Amino acid sequence: MKRFASIRYRYIFSHFHAVFLTTITLLSILLTIYVLFHPAWLTSEGIFLFILLYLVLSCIFSIYIGFKSSGDLKERLDYISVLITQFANGNYTSSIHFKDAYELSRIGNELNDLGKKLQSQVKSLQRMADEKGELAKTAHKSAVIEERQRLARDLHDAVSQQLFALTMMSEAAVKQLETNPELAKEQMRDVAAASLQAQTEMRALLLHLRPVHLSGDPLPKGIHKLINELKQKSQIDFEITIDEDLVLSETKEEHIFRIIQESLSNILRHAQATEVTLNVSKRSNELFLHIRDNGKGFDLSSDAERKTSYGLKTMKERSEELGGTFTIRSNVNEGTYIDIRIPC
Known part of the structure; x- marks a missing residue:
């Protein structure tokens, strides 16, 4: 049914409609003349033979002419649809003529003008970025103070509380060693799990302490350094694909590096x-960034997740500052996928 709803078939159906109305009109006129005047040249058999021949030939011509005449219209609409899709994907250099x-x-032509304005x-x-x-460079000192305050809050909210819990749990386990060894053993398992979580939180916080300006390294080298450090400190397997000949402005490199840094921090925590x-590549006139993990994922529609997703909000803002698009897909127990497209 969808096929018959296309512009081409609607064009043909409009021709059929015109044929039907013309046939009814001719039949009415001829029958009226036949009934009122009874001309010798006009017979009932002639009327219906004429109408039948007219109907058959008109249907054939309607199909042919409708199919041919709608082809150009359909082709133009397809061009416009493709252009709108290109605009939606951030490719504003496309045009039609x-x-x-x-x-x-x-x-x-109006869409071409819109593409130029978007570009x-x-x-x-x-x-502006x-x-x-x-x-941002001139305000470096205030940014350092703000970052220290944020790290202090994170340390207090996460690691500090976990260390306090470790202290309480270990003291409880010590008291149970002689009276209830099995309970003490179970409590020590909880201590080991909590310490592992605290270690993961600390690694994620240390990840934020890396320099914002890549220490003068180009983006591919800075990413490789970051991944090599994480390989030494975590059990995560990384699959990295980066175009080594990427040439970007300093601001773009800093934003992209911070986006990757923030996403890896979220994965660790x-x-x-x-x-x-991790895939960083240049496709046509845009930079494509893909980050995927096989973790526990989360529900994007959850209000609680939206309120606590400060890192995701920051990544989205950085992408939009560069004129790019930020897309995230995630489900519980199905991992998380992040796709970012930035015009070059």
């Missing part, structure tokens, strides 16, 4: 993943 003054040509806005956003990067895939 119709040579005549057809209404769809005017719509195509100009992306450049403005990226220029560059200016923001320069301002929350995902409980054993495998992480």
Whole structure:
């Protein structure tokens, strides 16, 4: 049924409608003449033979002409649909060109103008991001103070509380060693699990202490350094694919590095993943960033998750500052997928 709802078949059905109305009109006129005047040249057999021949030939011509005449319209609509899809994917350099003054040509030209305006806005956003990067350098001291305060809060909320819990649990286990060894053994298992969680939290917090400006390294080298450090400190298997010849502005490199840093920190702290895939590549006129883990995932529609997803909000804001798009997919026990596209 969807096929018959297309523009081409609607075009043919409109021809059939015209044929039907014309046939009814001709039949009415001829029958009226036959009944009122009884001309010798007009017989009932002639009327119905004429109507039948007209109906058959009209249907054949309607199908042929409707199919041929709607082809150009369908092709133009397909071009417009593809262009809108390109705009939705962030490819604002695409355009279409119709040579005549057809209404769809005017719509195509308006879409081309829209693409140019969007492209100009992306450049403005990226220029603003560059200016923001320069301002961020001048405000480095205040940023350091703010980061220290945030780390202090995270240490207090996460690691400090876990260390306090470890102290209480270990003291309880010591008291149970002689009277109830089995309970003490179970409590020590809890101590080991809690210490592992505290260690993971600490690694994630230390990950935030890396320099924002990549220490002068290009983006691919900085990412490899970051991954090598994490390999030494965690049991996660990393699969890394990076275009080594990437040439980006300093601001873009800093934003992308911080996005990757934030995503890996979230994986360490929350995902409980054993495998992480990272892909950074340039496709046509855009930079594509894909991050995937096989962790426990989460429910994106949950209000509690939305309120606590500060890291995801920061990653999305950094992507949009570069004129890019941020997409995340996740389900409970199915891992998390992050796709980011940034125009170059």
